[in-house]
Amino acid sequence: MRKVSLKGRTYPTDLNPGGTAFGGWVMSKMDKAASIAVDDIIKSPAVTVTVSRINFLKPIHNGDIFTIYTEITAIGNSSITIYVSVEVKNLDTNEEYEVTSSEFKFVAINTEGKPVNVRNVLRDDIDDDVKTLL
Ligand SMILES: CC(C)(COP(=O)(O)OP(=O)(O)OC[C@H]1O[C@@H](n2cnc3c(N)ncnc32)[C@H](O)[C@@H]1OP(=O)(O)O)[C@@H](O)C(=O)NCCC(=O)NCCS
Structure with missing residues (x-):
């Protein structure tokens, strides 16, 4: 099940010289949403x-x-895969359209930075659709 993980607005400091959002800025937002x-x-x-x-x-x-x-699409031993989709709202029609997408993989780690099994660090209140991936 996909969820809203981040919302925002683009400002002049986020743009490339061509006047549209800088790709690295978009990627940074996607990484934060995935996290x-x-x-x-x-x-x-x-x-x-x-x-x-x-x-x-x-x-x-x-x-x-x-x-x-974001949508959690796979869970490995220590890894979690997330589909990330950025959508922009057309303020005239109020409809959203996808502008950027990617798949991010994260690894759960301990305080030493070593991978840990996701099943040992799960929260108690995870959604049922995520449970089916375990
Ligand atoms: C992520 C990290 C902890 C993994 O450590 P590692 O010793 O390579 O761990 P492992 O080989 O046991 O792999 C751990 C998991 O990552 C996955 N993985 C590691 N490298 C991968 C790669 N290049 N592509 C896809 N999956 C990869 C493995 O498949 C494994 O998944 P699983 O446990 O679900 O089967 C380590 O590579 C690291 O610290 N990287 C830097 C992370 C970082 O700084 N990110 C940017 C800032 S957040």
């Missing part, structure tokens, strides 16, 4: 291990309001 989705299901820290095939589908413009949706 929030991970924190929703585990109690331990986690780090990004891979970002796969980031798709910049449509430009994001100055002033655009964006919502970042």
